[in-house]
Amino acid sequence: NAGVMQNPRHLVRRRGQEARLRCSPMKGHSHVYWYRQLPEEGLKFMVYLQKENIIDESGMPKERFSAEFPKEGPSILRIQQVVRGDSAAYFCASSLLAASGSYTEAFFGQGTRLTVV
Amino acid sequence: KNEVEQSPQNLTAQEGEFITINCSYSVGISALHWLQQHPGGGIVSLFMLSSGKKKHGRLIATINIQEKHSSLHITASHPRDSAVYICAVIPPGNQFYFGTGTSLTVIP
Numbered sequence: 001n002a003g004v005m006q007n008p009r010h011l012v013r014r015r016g017q018e019a020r021l022r023c024s025p026m027k028g029h030s031h032v033y034w035y036r037q038l039p040e041e042g043l044k045f046m047v048y049l050q051k052e053n054i055i056d057e058s059g060m061p062k063e064r065f066s067a068e069f070p071k072e073g074p075s076i077l078r079i080q081q082v083v084r085g086d087s088a089a090y091f092c093a094s095s096l097l098a099a100s101g102s103y104t105e106a107f108f109g110q111g112t113r114l115t116v117v
Numbered sequence: 118k119n120e121v122e123q124s125p126q127n128l129t130a131q132e133g134e135f136i137t138i139n140c141s142y143s144v145g146i147s148a149l150h151w152l153q154q155h156p157g158g159g160i161v162s163l164f165m166l167s168s169g170k171k172k173h174g175r176l177i178a179t180i181n182i183q184e185k186h187s188s189l190h191i192t193a194s195h196p197r198d199s200a201v202y203i204c205a206v207i208p209p210g211n212q213f214y215f216g217t218g219t220s221l222t223v224i225p
Contacts, residue, residue, distance in 0.1 A: 033213060043160075043203065043215040056212055091160055093213075106213075108152070110159030 004109035019079040025094030032075040123216035136191040140204030152203040
């Protein structure tokens with residue numbers, strides 16, 4: 001059972017281009033979390049999704065950023081018209097949904113390091 | 118205001134020393150993770166705790182829910198333990214709040 005897979009591991013984009021980051025959760029996991037680590041800063045929550053539904057996007061910037069987790073395929077974090085300030089490491093994690101709806105242990109990916117030039 | 122406070126921010130230890138990293142939080146939580154991140158690397162969850170104490174090899178994690186405090190201990194530290202250790206709390210609703218991390222360097 002592969003762990004949480006993120007690709008690409010490294011992504012370079014010019015200012016104004018679009019960045020698409022993919023996260024394949026662990027097999028059987030229905031919940032995905034995205035968070036961002038800016039240079040020299042800590043991790044910040046961005047968005048929490050289950051399949052075909054955004055549960056909490058309170059950490060997402062209001063413009064240019066969007067996330068989805070379709071019924072089939074990986075979760076995608078999309079950044080439109082990237083700017084230098086978007087350069088960061090983007091991590092995702094996945095978890096199961098407990099029968100009670102409560103939190104179950106999340107497993108983390110290796111991250112995608114986005115550099116905007 | 119940070120929901121999660123870690124201390125110390127930086128820590129240098131001699132190989133073999135006993136190390137403690139502390140985490141205090143201000144929100145009610147469902148669980149707490151201790152995470153490890155090597156430079157340029159991914160994030161590994163060392164522990165998930167909701168009460169009491171857990172031990173994996175040389176690592177021990179404790180949590181006191183009433184005091185909203187957790188500690189990560191490393192016994193007989195080794196240079197390969199050098200990494201950033203991050204405390205993450207999960208309130209009901211499943212969002213993550215992260216501490217700023219403790220950068221540990223273990224010198225041979």
